[in-house]
Amino acid sequence: MTAALQVSGLAKRFGEKTAVDHVDLTVPQGSFYGLVGQNGAGKTTTLSMAVGLLRPDEGSSRIFGVDVWADPGQAKALVGVLPDGLAMPERLTGREVLTYLGLLRGLPPDVVAGRAEELLSVLGLKEAEKTLVVEYSTGMRKKIGLATALLHGPRLLVLDEPFEAVDPISAATLKTLLRGFVAGGGSIVLSSHVMALVEQLCDHVAVIDRGRVAAAGPLERVRGEGSLEDRFVELVGDGEAGVRELSWLS
Numbered sequence: 001m002t003a004a005l006q007v008s009g010l011a012k013r014f015g016e017k018t019a020v021d022h023v024d025l026t027v028p029q030g031s032f033y034g035l036v037g038q039n040g041a042g043k044t045t046t047l048s049m050a051v052g053l054l055r056p057d058e059g060s061s062r063i064f065g066v067d068v069w070a071d072p073g074q075a076k077a078l079v080g081v082l083p084d085g086l087a088m089p090e091r092l093t094g095r096e097v098l099t100y101l102g103l104l105r106g107l108p109p110d111v112v113a114g115r116a117e118e119l120l121s122v123l124g125l126k127e128a129e130k131t132l133v134v135e136y137s138t139g140m141r142k143k144i145g146l147a148t149a150l151l152h153g154p155r156l157l158v159l160d161e162p163f164e165a166v167d168p169i170s171a172a173t174l175k176t177l178l179r180g181f182v183a184g185g186g187s188i189v190l191s192s193h194v195m196a197l198v199e200q201l202c203d204h205v206a207v208i209d210r211g212r213v214a215a216a217g218p219l220e221r222v223r224g225e226g227s228l229e230d231r232f233v234e235l236v237g238d239g240e241a242g243v244r245e246l247s248w249l250s
């Protein structure tokens, strides 16, 4: 079966810094795939290149077999993206953002209106629908960003830190929504620093360390006998470096 997302040999340098160093990832159709790594490991850069937001120096990315860089229109119709630091039309309300982006996607106005209504309701943004995005909290921005990713009914969701700054009640709703998406045949890739969350939601995981894939595959295989956190520390930890005390604080 064609993979939902197949990235091959992706590489990106920023000046002297190699942010992503020939990453290969295969996200099977119907999987819930977690990408974990330390700050600066290269997760955002990898996902940005995978969905066509950032041009790679080397490598390729295919969404359901469609080359993201050769055929961006077709590839982008298949994917919903929640990027890191999503830029929004700040002077629009949540509903206006959804309407604008839905029409831009070419959806009929009545479909956009119906879906916007449902998304605002499911994501707990109904009361905030008249508020301008510029006035949204960080968590609310995350949720409206997710709504824009879902609006056109994509087959693959690529979500960069979707749970960051989201309150526990909204997180529970989000988990149900994402699980439902996968149960209905969709595929999801998400990045997170929270190992417990990845263990709870994902069936596949990739550990990214300094721009490279340190381990990847089905969750059970990657984590082995222990927890994902133990395995993560084992793979990417740098010994005592993180546990030095600040003597001047005590």
Ligand SMILES: Nc1ncnc2c1ncn2[C@@H]1O[C@H](COP(=O)(O)OP(=O)(O)OP(=O)(O)O)[C@@H](O)[C@H]1O
Pocket: 014, 017, 018, 019, 037, 038, 039, 040, 041, 042, 043, 044, 045, 046
């Ligand atoms: N536009 C840029 N210009 C220069 N360096 C960059 C740029 N974007 C990312 N980097 C560098 O590339 C590396 C990977 O960054 P990236 O944002 O992909 O990491 P990450 O795993 O998503 O981190 P975090 O978990 O903190 O979000 C970092 O060293 C970062 O400083």
